[in-house]
Amino acid sequence: xxxxxxxxxxxxxxxxxxxxxxxxxxxxxxxxxxxxxxxxxxxxxxxxxxxxxxxxxxxxxxxxxxxxxxxxxxxxxxxxxxxxxxxxxxxxxxxxxxxxxxxxxxxxxxxxxxxxxxxxxxxxxxxxxxxxxxxxxxxxxxxxxxxxxxxxxxxxxxxxxxxxxxxxxxxxxxxxxxxxxxxxxxxxxxxxxxxxxxxxxxxxxxxxxxxxxxxxxxxxxxxxxxxxxxxxxxxxxxxxxxxxxxxxxxxxxxxxxxxxxxxxxxxxxxxxxxxxxxxxxxxxxxxxxxxxxxxxxxxxxxxxxxxxxxxxxxxxxxxxxxxxxxxxxxxxxxxxxxxxxxxxxxxxxxxxxxxxxxxxxxxxxxxxxxxxxxxxxxxxxxxxxxxxxxxxxxxxxxxxxxxxxxxxxxxxxxxxxxxxxxxxxxxxxxxxxxxxxxxxxxxxx
Amino acid sequence: xxxxxxxxxxxxxxxxxxxxxxxxxxxxxxxxxxxxxxxxxxxxxxxxxxxxxxxxxxxxxxxxxxxxxxxxxxxxxxxxxxxxxxxxxxxxxxxxxxxxxxxxxxxxxxxxxxxxxxxxxxxxxxxxxxxxxxxxxxxxxxxxxxxxxxxxxxxxxxxxxxxxxxxxxxxxxxxxxxxxxxxxxxxxxxxxxxxxxxxxxxxxxxxxxxxxxxxxxxxxxxxxxxxxxxxxxxxxxxxxxxxxxxxxxxxxxx
Ligand SMILES: Nc1ncnc2c1ncn2[C@@H]1O[C@H](COP(=O)(O)OP(=O)(O)OP(=O)(O)O)[C@@H](O)[C@H]1O
Ligand SMILES: [Mg+2]
Numbered sequence: 001x002x003x004x005x006x007x008x009x010x011x012x013x014x015x016x017x018x019x020x021x022x023x024x025x026x027x028x029x030x031x032x033x034x035x036x037x038x039x040x041x042x043x044x045x046x047x048x049x050x051x052x053x054x055x056x057x058x059x060x061x062x063x064x065x066x067x068x069x070x071x072x073x074x075x076x077x078x079x080x081x082x083x084x085x086x087x088x089x090x091x092x093x094x095x096x097x098x099x100x101x102x103x104x105x106x107x108x109x110x111x112x113x114x115x116x117x118x119x120x121x122x123x124x125x126x127x128x129x130x131x132x133x134x135x136x137x138x139x140x141x142x143x144x145x146x147x148x149x150x151x152x153x154x155x156x157x158x159x160x161x162x163x164x165x166x167x168x169x170x171x172x173x174x175x176x177x178x179x180x181x182x183x184x185x186x187x188x189x190x191x192x193x194x195x196x197x198x199x200x201x202x203x204x205x206x207x208x209x210x211x212x213x214x215x216x217x218x219x220x221x222x223x224x225x226x227x228x229x230x231x232x233x234x235x236x237x238x239x240x241x242x243x244x245x246x247x248x249x250x251x252x253x254x255x256x257x258x259x260x261x262x263x264x265x266x267x268x269x270x271x272x273x274x275x276x277x278x279x280x281x282x283x284x285x286x287x288x289x290x291x292x293x294x295x296x297x298x299x300x301x302x303x304x305x306x307x308x309x310x311x312x313x314x315x316x317x318x319x320x321x322x323x324x325x326x327x328x329x330x331x332x333x334x335x336x337x338x339x340x341x342x343x344x345x346x347x348x349x350x351x352x353x354x355x356x357x358x359x360x361x362x363x364x365x366x367x368x369x370x371x372x373x374x375x376x377x378x379x380x381x382x383x384x385x386x387x388x389x390x391x392x393x394x395x396x397x398x399x400x401x402x403x404x405x406x407x408x409x410x411x412x413x414x415x416x417x418x419x420x421x422x423x424x425x426x427x428x429x430x431x432x433x434x435x436x437x438x439x440x441x442x443x444x445x
Numbered sequence: 446x447x448x449x450x451x452x453x454x455x456x457x458x459x460x461x462x463x464x465x466x467x468x469x470x471x472x473x474x475x476x477x478x479x480x481x482x483x484x485x486x487x488x489x490x491x492x493x494x495x496x497x498x499x500x501x502x503x504x505x506x507x508x509x510x511x512x513x514x515x516x517x518x519x520x521x522x523x524x525x526x527x528x529x530x531x532x533x534x535x536x537x538x539x540x541x542x543x544x545x546x547x548x549x550x551x552x553x554x555x556x557x558x559x560x561x562x563x564x565x566x567x568x569x570x571x572x573x574x575x576x577x578x579x580x581x582x583x584x585x586x587x588x589x590x591x592x593x594x595x596x597x598x599x600x601x602x603x604x605x606x607x608x609x610x611x612x613x614x615x616x617x618x619x620x621x622x623x624x625x626x627x628x629x630x631x632x633x634x635x636x637x638x639x640x641x642x643x644x645x646x647x648x649x650x651x652x653x654x655x656x657x658x659x660x661x662x663x664x665x666x667x668x669x670x671x672x673x674x675x676x677x678x679x680x681x682x683x684x685x686x687x688x689x690x691x692x693x694x695x696x697x698x699x
Pocket of ligand 1: 459460464482483484485486487488489490491533
């Protein structure tokens, strides 16, 4: 009990220590937002096992560590160190240990109608721009880490697309955690506001360089105007000691399209929440993902889709590969509200266990409050097909390669569906590198 | 002729249950042996034991392949050494394309023989030639292994693999079952094209019709885990007319 109270004191104290220096501290609405958030977090505390949304994921290891909420700043880092993860032909904002680094970023040749800038810079220079946008659809009671993020909101990215803007090149937000971030927390915020009929591709990449026991608590907010489309990729490749909590909250107007691919490969403990509000008729979302855990990794995905209007559709397809003592959690909640007739909601989650000690917990949750809907869901947890392994071996492939090939084939269903070539190829290489005999299998897929 | 396969007093259990109860079989290079017998008599079990499938426990006896103890070898080692099993029920493998499996299989065998691996171009030339033999369209190369293939297509795919791998010993487990006459001819042509003095085949079949196209040197009847009768081609014709009931020890199961 005392420990818990102390932790709340810890983050409340961290808040008091830092609040005056947060960007835009002079804006009253922002100060209120932040203070309300830390009060809320202090009152609720870290989610515990009694919280249904956190039943399988213990946050105590994060809580216990009392992370410093000020980033390890000024880490020297050259472009050459991030070359591998920089997407070619993309606009880039690069963050090192949560802090924006202009010299590593690339925002030249930005077409008219597009704003892409450091959130801290906007909050500093013209906080009013974000009034009403920040936390627009974030339910802090449901998401304690969103409250914590809001308390420290400052660093991050602001992306705004004017109506009818088609951005052809992708935007990449690259978050790099270095060894210097050990013991530190970062609370980056990404705000995306896409005007009517606009279209863009956003890639959020999280990588760890060097092993740090760090804590990332990211919150991405997306508002899609009428008939707007966003292709969203999130690649989480933190180092294996990192704690990574992230969420994306999406609100969609009529006929808008949100297509998400979330890949979780790193961190000792990671949690990704996707909350989508299909608020107006004809909105569509497609949430796809791949998570892999080995060693002692724990990876948790919680999606929630609110069908709030007629003729909206949602589809979800997630796959998990769990090895060693790795554990995967998938919870897919779909809420079909009373007015949301002609809803089409599909959900699939498939898990592959590669070892006896690996574990997968999967739970579809459907709450449907009208009769005129089409909903389908399925969840599986299984092992490699022994007949298939034998078939490959009987053709001369050794056992390790056979198992690796079948594992890759399982994951490839998600990877191959990725439209962005560079992301797909990168992922292919990263996933293969994790498999035994990956070098050999590479030639077979 | 040299010894290809020598099976002596082979006993094997599946799930603790004795299925093979003392099989003896001598196969020399150049020979074709047909194995017939009632459902559940152990034909596929024998084929799987030869291929090294897990869960098939040999409790007694020996199997010697080209002078080596076959039972000590891993399934992939057997394959590379030249044992090929055409499955009664070929497995569908979503996500693994046929062409890659074929190439991996061919190169694993070549490596074992000390030959250089084939590059993509040479392999494609080779596979196209073999596909003509089994009258398979090139699109099958790029589809996932057996996924959505019809029964006949799966069997032809097995023969294609065999044609590419050129095994010393081919064990065909009911490759002819369920095939129409055209497909049966294709499969038979595939086997006949490979027949030669350095190879041997075991054809597991229920139908003597196959044996009109691939003429065997010997026909054996496997019943209740033992070979209860051996003869020449005439035996197959007799079995077709009279069934298995007249053979001592042959008990057809439902
Ligand atoms: N994996 C298995 N688990 C349990 N029992 C098995 C297994 N495989 C085979 N058997 C049993 O072993 C016996 C022999 O089966 P097998 O498949 O070898 O027969 P078969 O001669 O090939 O029959 P068919 O002509 O129907 O193909 C049967 O009683 C079968 O039920
Ligand atoms: Mg059989």
